[in-house]
Amino acid sequence: MQAIRSRDTQPERLIRRLVHAQGLRYRVAAKPLPDLRRTADLVFRPVRVAVFIDGCYWHGCPEHYVSPKTNAGYWSEKVARNVARDRDTDERLSQAGWTVLRFWEHESPDMCADKIARTVEGIRRCGDTA
Numbered sequence: 001m002q003a004i005r006s007r008d009t010q011p012e013r014l015i016r017r018l019v020h021a022q023g024l025r026y027r028v029a030a031k032p033l034p035d036l037r038r039t040a041d042l043v044f045r046p047v048r049v050a051v052f053i054d055g056c057y058w059h060g061c062p063e064h065y066v067s068p069k070t071n072a073g074y075w076s077e078k079v080a081r082n083v084a085r086d087r088d089t090d091e092r093l094s095q096a097g098w099t100v101l102r103f104w105e106h107e108s109p110d111m112c113a114d115k116i117a118r119t120v121e122g123i124r125r126c127g128d129t130a
Contacts, residue, residue: 011105012041012053018113024120026051032098038089042116047123048098051116052089055105058082064106099123 007029030043032050040050056064060079103112
């Protein structure tokens with residue numbers, strides 16, 4: 001497990017590069033809430049947007065997750081706990097006024113970056129008129 005990357009994966013780096021090219025600045029692998037022991041892949045603090053790029057295996061992608069043949073009980077429970085923690089994280093951040101965006105690693109980086117940019121810019125525009 002030590003060799004498995006928890007940050008700076010290829011999908012994350014691609015999406016970060018595209019978001020940065022659109023002029024947006026963000027924090028990488030940061031805690032959106034100080035008292036929550038969970039980190040988002042990209043955090044836009046001023047507009048309260050947290051972005052997660054989930055791996056298909058570790059987060060139980062409905063399209064690509066395949067239960068392992070070795071020690072299936074342990075790994076299936078591990079993935080189920082990850083999914084439950086993801087839902088809990090989404091709920092806690094939403095209750096604190098954050099917008100949560102989740103993408104699967106297999107999704108198009110261009111599409112993900114565009115949705116992130118639209119969301120951040122949309123929130124900024126709404127905040128400017130208030």
